[in-house]
Amino acid sequence: MSDIVDIINGKGRFIDDISFPDMVHIAFVRSNYSRAxxxxxxxxxxxxxxxxxxxSAGEGATDEEMSLRxxxxxxxxxxxxxxxIAVVTGKNRYEAEDNxxxxxxxxxxxxxxxxxxEAINSDPVIPGVRSNVIxxxxxxxPFSITDADLVLEDRLENRRVATNPIExxxxxxxxxxxxxxxxxxxxxxxxxxxxxCESMNLPKESVRVIQTDTGxxxxxxxxxxxxxxxxxxxxxxxxxxxxxIETRREHLMASRPGRGVVxxxxxxxxxxxxxxxxxxxxxxxxxxxxxxxxxxxWIAYQVTGPxxxxxxxxxxxxxxxxxxxxxxxxxxxxxxxxFLMERMIDLLCDETGIDALDLRLLNSAKDxxxxxxxxxxxxxAGFISRAFEKMGYRQLARTDRPGISAFVLIPAVADGESCxxxxxxxxxxxxxGGVTHGQRHDLWVKSLLSEKLGIDPSIVTLELGDTDMLRxxxxxxxxxxxxxxxxxxxxxxxxxxxxxxKKTGSYSGKNLLAGDYDEYEYANEKGSLISFGANLALxxxxxxxxxxxxxxxxxxxxxxxxAPQVVISQIRGGAVQGAGQVLSENLEYDRDGQLMAATLxxxxxxxxxxxxxxxxxxxxxxxxxxxxxxxxxxxxxxxxPTALVRAIERSAGIRIRKTPxxxxxxxxxxxxxxx
Amino acid sequence: xxxxxxxxxxVRVSSFREAARILSEEENSKILAGGQSxxxxxKTRIMxxxxxxxxxxxxxxxxxxQEKKSLEIGAxxxxxxxxxxxxxxxxxxxxxxxxxxxADPLVRNMGTVGGNLAHADPGNDLPPVMVALNAEFTVLxxxxxxxxxxxxxxxxxxxxxxxxxxTLTSIRINQKDGNVSSAFVKQRKSAGDFSLASxxxxxxxxxxxxxxxxxxxxxSVFPAPMILEGVDAYLKGKKANSETIKKAASLVRTQINxxxxxxxxxxxxxxxxxxxxxxxxxxAVRRSGVNIA
Numbered sequence: 001m002s003d004i005v006d007i008i009n010g011k012g013r014f015i016d017d018i019s020f021p022d023m024v025h026i027a028f029v030r031s032n033y034s035r036a037x038x039x040x041x042x043x044x045x046x047x048x049x050x051x052x053x054x055x056s057a058g059e060g061a062t063d064e065e066m067s068l069r070x071x072x073x074x075x076x077x078x079x080x081x082x083x084x085i086a087v088v089t090g091k092n093r094y095e096a097e098d099n100x101x102x103x104x105x106x107x108x109x110x111x112x113x114x115x116x117x118e119a120i121n122s123d124p125v126i127p128g129v130r131s132n133v134i135x136x137x138x139x140x141x142p143f144s145i146t147d148a149d150l151v152l153e154d155r156l157e158n159r160r161v162a163t164n165p166i167e168x169x170x171x172x173x174x175x176x177x178x179x180x181x182x183x184x185x186x187x188x189x190x191x192x193x194x195x196x197c198e199s200m201n202l203p204k205e206s207v208r209v210i211q212t213d214t215g216x217x218x219x220x221x222x223x224x225x226x227x228x229x230x231x232x233x234x235x236x237x238x239x240x241x242x243x244x245i246e247t248r249r250e251h252l253m254a255s256r257p258g259r260g261v262v263x264x265x266x267x268x269x270x271x272x273x274x275x276x277x278x279x280x281x282x283x284x285x286x287x288x289x290x291x292x293x294x295x296x297x298w299i300a301y302q303v304t305g306p307x308x309x310x311x312x313x314x315x316x317x318x319x320x321x322x323x324x325x326x327x328x329x330x331x332x333x334x335x336x337x338x339f340l341m342e343r344m345i346d347l348l349c350d351e352t353g354i355d356a357l358d359l360r361l362l363n364s365a366k367d368x369x370x371x372x373x374x375x376x377x378x379x380x381a382g383f384i385s386r387a388f389e390k391m392g393y394r395q396l397a398r399t400d401r402p403g404i405s406a407f408v409l410i411p412a413v414a415d416g417e418s419c420x421x422x423x424x425x426x427x428x429x430x431x432x433g434g435v436t437h438g439q440r441h442d443l444w445v446k447s448l449l450s451e452k453l454g455i456d457p458s459i460v461t462l463e464l465g466d467t468d469m470l471r472x473x474x475x476x477x478x479x480x481x482x483x484x485x486x487x488x489x490x491x492x493x494x495x496x497x498x499x500x501x502k503k504t505g506s507y508s509g510k511n512l513l514a515g516d517y518d519e520y521e522y523a524n525e526k527g528s529l530i531s532f533g534a535n536l537a538l539x540x541x542x543x544x545x546x547x548x549x550x551x552x553x554x555x556x557x558x559x560x561x562x563a564p565q566v567v568i569s570q571i572r573g574g575a576v577q578g579a580g581q582v583l584s585e586n587l588e589y590d591r592d593g594q595l596m597a598a599t600l601x602x603x604x605x606x607x608x609x610x611x612x613x614x615x616x617x618x619x620x621x622x623x624x625x626x627x628x629x630x631x632x633x634x635x636x637x638x639x640x641p642t643a644l645v646r647a648i649e650r651s652a653g654i655r656i657r658k659t660p661x662x663x664x665x666x667x668x669x670x671x672x673x674x675x
Numbered sequence: 676x677x678x679x680x681x682x683x684x685x686v687r688v689s690s691f692r693e694a695a696r697i698l699s700e701e702e703n704s705k706i707l708a709g710g711q712s713x714x715x716x717x718k719t720r721i722m723x724x725x726x727x728x729x730x731x732x733x734x735x736x737x738x739x740x741q742e743k744k745s746l747e748i749g750a751x752x753x754x755x756x757x758x759x760x761x762x763x764x765x766x767x768x769x770x771x772x773x774x775x776x777x778a779d780p781l782v783r784n785m786g787t788v789g790g791n792l793a794h795a796d797p798g799n800d801l802p803p804v805m806v807a808l809n810a811e812f813t814v815l816x817x818x819x820x821x822x823x824x825x826x827x828x829x830x831x832x833x834x835x836x837x838x839x840x841x842t843l844t845s846i847r848i849n850q851k852d853g854n855v856s857s858a859f860v861k862q863r864k865s866a867g868d869f870s871l872a873s874x875x876x877x878x879x880x881x882x883x884x885x886x887x888x889x890x891x892x893x894x895s896v897f898p899a900p901m902i903l904e905g906v907d908a909y910l911k912g913k914k915a916n917s918e919t920i921k922k923a924a925s926l927v928r929t930q931i932n933x934x935x936x937x938x939x940x941x942x943x944x945x946x947x948x949x950x951x952x953x954x955x956x957x958x959a960v961r962r963s964g965v966n967i968a
Binding site for chain 2: 027028029030082093094096097098100247248249250543544546583584585586588590596597598599601602603604607609660662663664667668671
């Protein structure tokens, strides 16, 4: 990656900075409708020029996962607003966009199916499928509790939110007659390569994917998109480099947003506050081709969080709608699961009058606990006590109305990660499969290597992702990359030390730098690594329904803070996203299927004036890995929304069932009207 | 789908007269001032023009002047300049209220007072403010200069009494004698920059603390600013206290008939409008030196 100071000074090398003299710029004609027959298209490159289907690659992709084979371009049917239909070229961006006017599309608009609950039993959202339910699972164990004092039910919802990194998607593809090179900002160069190879049926050796400086991703940039296949195909066909940069409007309508979950939940509890069971019907709005269809089952798996709830059973479905595919967004199922659990716990607090912390402590795990869904957690009671002690909950609760939350973070450590270390001319270069895209992986790479190898950290460079420089790799998502990346890094460092010993008789930093070494390892990883987190928030709301956040606090077990300043800034950034989801972030369509957000501001992202600060604490209970770290990146988007929603709920004296919590929702709930 | 404008020509003029001449010669031309609304429309190609006539370089087209009994604001005076002008804030606190709450500092540094008015976006904040102040707009057209009353200027969404070859050149706000004060408050849409509703209020109190005169204007709820005549009629002659204001504000709920749309229900618009009337009047009266709860 570029040096951080260079990035701040505008000297980073992002995707739009990649340029070639004879480069072709492309622009897309996209469906104006959420659902329409395409009667006729004239002009530009069309579906027949890209005779491929989209591969499933990146976060959560597995061979078994059912998902539809989406076309690269729509030909006879548009299944969502913004679906690409035709591509035009130009010698610069202006010309390409001028040429959009030369493409004619005749549509026969159809009634769009936008609501996932409605889509369960409606006509197919795309022709040729039997059911819109693309993933249908029962998770946990059926149970019957007939002697509960309280059975509480509620319908809870997180609306869709855009991932909205400041740098949108983009790609530059070039072909030299034998090899296709693709530059793109990404969370995983290898996923993009594998996706392109699978879609276009190319051997892996013939495609090189190079990561550019990446201006945020948040789940968006883990996989491959139709636009990347188009750019790659045209680069090979035209024998000229091809560039595409996404506009914000395209991002909002045609990249993969996150959330979009409804849960009809039921808890069985005793007057003492003891929760005996939880069940629910969990429905994910998967979009037109059933994107991230794994997420409904994944949400169900972890609903019980840090609590020892003995019975749990969920019906988890991912349902196709006439919207762009859903994708992972910072947390990717974890925040949704926690929202469903914590909202029901708060409801139980209100019904029983039991204090929010007492109720959570009562239901926390006192010993190791395996949930009916198979999730195994360490005892959580001690952590929850320490967290709220540190955040001063008891004192605040005496005079104020804090909202709190407790949760589990399950990082996606499975399958491990790769690393390569090259020592040459007294400098050390490092490649990781889990690339950095704003998280400053370079800091812990430098500090761990400096400590392990006994060298000056300033000679170490963390390189960007590049499939020609690193054989295989997974990617950065699911709060995994420091855990599995640092593990691989230390393993490769040990290999290098061994090589130095073999060559020079003994290891020293000096001996190391006197020679050339190059080692690689893919450190596989089975099993899981669950950690706990907790949040607290205080907020006020006025008669207009406007919310003012007064205080936010976080307390997370990070295992070991590999780079303490990054821990704090990760919490800060995630808290802004968590608060944004609660206060305003939304991708809403009107009844005709037109998207109501055309700009970054419309989509509800908090600006610097609105963004709340957060007081961040962490504790360090080392994990089983040699570096001791646990997950972190997604913790604030899990813990902040639930605590903040509760704080708003208490300040306004209403029940909140949905994010975002708009001023109108607050006012109408206060006035006793249903939403 | 793009983010670059189509082809257009650009001319930077040195006088409003030159702008008016070119405007009447070129059919598909448009005045460019701060560009905060126009440029995004061009970049998304929602609008296409053949010629942009940039008036921001006209000498004396901006600036603010205190005359004997009025304040004269040049059309290209930046919103950010207005925000920072203590003279304007002192004479008409409502101007500072509005200028400091428009979008964000980046937009305010470029956006102009004239542009905010002439574009007549229902979500804009200066239109109701100018109507409340009973401002006069100087408009230059092919037949020369004319003066338009702000209340007659705004016709609907993006629609004013100006036609294609007219240019707004300056705004005059007359100062009334007596104990006059003002306030502007707004509610933003839950996401985005624009107002869902706003209220601009100018009040005059007599020596015994009664409402002598007032103008209360609702912005952003309807396509054009709406003078709440029922509120003003109710206030006239009554004691300027919180009961009077509360009662006046409650009248709004029955006196307006907004629509429900994607951004808000009619009920919420009524609720917000009523509360904003209450808040604007309360602030304006307090600024007159009357202590009210």
